[in-house]
Amino acid sequence: MTQTLPAPAPIAPTSIAGRKVQVIHPARQWTPERQAEFLRHLAATHCVATAARAVGMSRQSAYRWRNRLKGEPFDVAWACAFRRQYDVLAETALERALNGVEVPHYYKGELVGTHRVFNETLTVALLAMQERLTPIPPTRSYEHMMTAPDDFETLVARVAEGPELWADEDEDEDGDAEQ
Numbered sequence: 001m002t003q004t005l006p007a008p009a010p011i012a013p014t015s016i017a018g019r020k021v022q023v024i025h026p027a028r029q030w031t032p033e034r035q036a037e038f039l040r041h042l043a044a045t046h047c048v049a050t051a052a053r054a055v056g057m058s059r060q061s062a063y064r065w066r067n068r069l070k071g072e073p074f075d076v077a078w079a080c081a082f083r084r085q086y087d088v089l090a091e092t093a094l095e096r097a098l099n100g101v102e103v104p105h106y107y108k109g110e111l112v113g114t115h116r117v118f119n120e121t122l123t124v125a126l127l128a129m130q131e132r133l134t135p136i137p138p139t140r141s142y143e144h145m146m147t148a149p150d151d152f153e154t155l156v157a158r159v160a161e162g163p164e165l166w167a168d169e170d171e172d173e174d175g176d177a178e179q
Contacts, residue, residue, distance in 0.1 A: 028056055030065045035074055036160035038062065043081035043152060072165050077155035084152050090126075097123040 034055045041051035049059040069075050100116040 028061075030057070030061070032160045032164075035065075036156045039074070039077045039081055039152075039156050039159060042078065043084050046082060046085060069164065073155060073158045073162065074164070077152065077159050080152045080155055093122060093126060097126055 034057065038051050038055045038057065041054040042048065045051055048062055052059045052062040066075050066078055096119065100118040102114050103117050104111055105113045105115070
C-alpha cells in the first residue's frame with residue numbers, strides 16, 4: 001500500500017523491499033531570495049544559526065553554501081554582514097580605550113562622585129588587532145572590484161537578483177580568456 005504524506009515538496013516514487021513507497025524530498029534550497037533574507041538576518045543578529053533558522057535552513061547548510069561560493073557575492077555579503085556592526089563595536093571600543101569609562105560612586109543611594117577608568121587590556125587588544133582591520137583585497141573579477149566589500153545592501157541585492165557567481169568581462173563561458 002502506498003501512503004502519501006502532505007508536503008510542499010516534490011514526491012518521487014521508489015521501491016523498498018519490493019513495496020512501492022513515496023519518498024518526499026525537502027524543498028529547502030538556497031534560493032536567491034532565501035540567501036538575501038539569510039544575509040539580512042545575519043547582519044541583524046550576527047548569529048549564523050539564528051539567521052539560518054529564520055529562513056528554514058540549517059547552520060551547517062549555510063556554511064556549506066558559503067564554502068561552495070567562496071569569493072562569490074554570497075560569501076562577500078556574509079563577511080560584510082559581520083563587518084557592518086563590527087565597525088560600530090570597534091569605534092565604541094576605541095572610544096573606551098581612549099577616553100575610559102565614567103564610573104559613578106553612590107553613598108546611601110545618592111550620587112556623590114565619579115571617576116574615569118581606563119582599560120589597558122582593551123587598548124593592547126585593539127593595537128594587536130590593527131592589522132586585521134585592513135580592507136579585503138579585491139578578487140580577479142571586474143564586477144567584484146566595482147562592488148565595495150562593505151556595501152551590504154548592494155551585495156544583498158546582487159545575491160537576490162544577480163547570477164550566483166561573479167561575471168568576468170574577459171572570460172567566455174568555458175572560463176578561457178578571450179583572444
